[in-house]
Structures are given as structure tokens and as C-alpha cells.
Amino acid sequence: MLTAVMQCVFRILPAVWVLLACLGGASAQDYEAGFKAFQAGNYAQARGIWRPLADAGDAQAQYGLGVMYERGAGAIAADLGRAAHWYARAVGQGHPSAQNNLGLMFAQGRGVQRAPVRATKLWQSAAEAGHLMAQYNLGLAYYRGEGLERDNKTALRWFRRAARSGLPDGQYAMGQMYRLGVVVAQDNAKALAWYRRAAAQGHGKAESLAQALADDGWEAAKLDVPATGDAKVEASPVVPKQQAVGRASPDGSVRSAERSSPAGSGTTGSGQGVRADAARIWLGSLRTRAKARQHWRDMLRRFPEALRGASPSYSEVDLGDNGTFYRVLAVGYPHPEAAGRACQTLRAREPSAFCKVMAGGN
Structure with a gap:
């Protein structure tokens, strides 16, 4: 019963639709040109710039191509096989976000044969490099026993690492562990404290559960972790927050990820007749x-x-x-x-x- 409840309330954090401009020298300048084209929605131009860099072994450009092929970008059709290829090239150079994304593809069998063990190995590498979403995904794999032996203590450790670094889903997971008494002693006061940390960053389910506990008269415990808004609003700089979210169903399967539109200007659109504060x-x-x-x-x-x-x-x-x-x-x-x-x-x-x-x- 407990397992079914947890599968309903925890979410896998999947593929990341973001690109980092973090290279050095001339390669960084070339990548930056592709990055600017991607930002402007000129995806064919971005691909044309990144492809020779990727062929030459540039891990960031390889990751960028993987993102474009996984999601589809403009006239560039989604191609999960190519996405997996370029992610794998970047993974060979230790790129944490590529490890996280390719891990999800293996976990779900999207574009590759489903291989939960390979997924957890990729998440392990990315998690140890400080990738917060990979830490959460690895914790969930340990909790569910998917790709490795079930181990709730280790799941808690990875959830806690992600939570303490500011990942809202990790904070929500910690709230669940304390509310349901998984590994730790059941403690609604600590659950409320973690839920509120996640709610302060916009986690809807955490906000609802926090309100329910508060309505029942519970007061939040003091946590030995700086509040996200009091110390650092952003999480670790190596961890993208923009993501498509795959929802876990009661049987533990994951439905198709939600898709977001390509990066572009935040102030243009066809919203005539709509309030300016809509x-x-x-x-x-x-x-x-x-x-x-x-x-x-x-x-x-x-x-x-x-x-x-x-x-x-x-x-x-x-x-x-x-x-x-x-x-x-x-x-x-x-x-x-x-x-x-x-x-x-x-x-x-x-x-x-x-x-x-x-x-x-x-």
C-alpha cells in the first residue's frame, strides 16, 4: 500500500530542454553563435553551427544536438535515435546533463531499448557530479527498485542531497518520506517544513499538502538548511531547471513528457485584446x-x-x-x-x- 502511494506522489524528473554556453576559447565563440541562433528560434542555423563542433568532439555541441533531436525544433523533426546518439557522444565525455537525459531515455525505452540498469548507472554518474535532477531520479530508482535493488535508505540520501541543494522535487520527496515514515520516524512537523520549502519555489502538490497539515494544527519544524529564498534563489549552476515532466502513474509507469515551445522572445505574441497583466x-x-x-x-x-x-x-x-x-x-x-x-x-x-x-x- 505504501509503495503504491509513493509511486503516485513522486515524479521522475526527465529530459532537460536547456543548453549551456560554458566553453572556452574559439570553440566557446562558435558555440555561442549557435546558442544565439537557438535562442532566436533559428534552429537550422544553430544545428549548422553545432554539427561541425559536435563532429570534432565538442561535448556541449553534442548535447545541444541531442536536445534538438529529442524535442524537435522548428523544421527539425524529432528523431529519438539521433538524440540518443548525440547524448551518448556527450556522455562519453562526462557531460552530466547528457547523462541525465540519456538515462531517462533508457528508463522509459524512448529511442533506445529499455534498460533500467543502464539508466541508473548514468544517473549515478551525473548525481555524483552534482546534477540535482539526476540525484532525484537516482533516489526514485532506489525507492522503486528499478534498475537496482530497492534501498530506501539510499533513496533518502539522494533525495536529501537534492533537497538541501534547493531542488523543489527533492524537498517534496523529503516531505513525503517524513509524512509517511519511510526509513525515518514519521514526523509531520518536518514534513511540513520540507513541503513549505518546495511550495516557496512553486511546487503545487507540496503547497496543497503543507496547507492540509497546517489546517490540522501542525507547526513546521526548524530545519538545519538555509531557506532557498534566504540564501540562494537558484540551485546549483550545473543543474538545469527547465524540464518536461513525466508523470508517474500508480503502477510506476511514466506517461509521455509534456513539451514546451522553443526559446524565444518573452514579450511578443498574438495577444491583442488581452490585459497587459494577463x-x-x-x-x-x-x-x-x-x-x-x-x-x-x-x-x-x-x-x-x-x-x-x-x-x-x-x-x-x-x-x-x-x-x-x-x-x-x-x-x-x-x-x-x-x-x-x-x-x-x-x-x-x-x-x-x-x-x-x-x-x-x-
């Missing part, structure tokens, strides 16, 4: 209004393309014993699709940056 993006939560304002200035400086034309708004949120936070919102997008493109552009530039689309008025 959609907004959430950029993080900070302890004080002054820190929230500084965070907006920092984000505007780092991501001018994504935030061009937007205005800041600061929403006060009371998280009970965890204190008051100020959500930093960018407002003025004509519709959710435009806000979504802004988030994609932002994450394409810095994959670890937190960004969530919110409907106007939320």
Missing part, C-alpha cells in the same frame, strides 16, 4: 522586500532579453513558522505563452535560474 513570471522568493528588489535588478541585468518590457511586482507570502517571503514577479506579458517564452529564454541562458509562469492575479 500573465506573469515568478523569479524567486526572498526574505525581505529590499532583497526582493535587489534580486529583480540582478535578474534584469543578467536576462535583459527575457525581461524586456516587463515590470517588477513584489507579492508578500506568509509561510507560517518559516516566516514571510516576498515573491519577485515580472508582470506585463499579454498571455501565458509569451510568459512561457520569457522563461525559456531565461533558462536557456542560465539553466539553474528559477522561473515559473503564473496566471494574472495569482
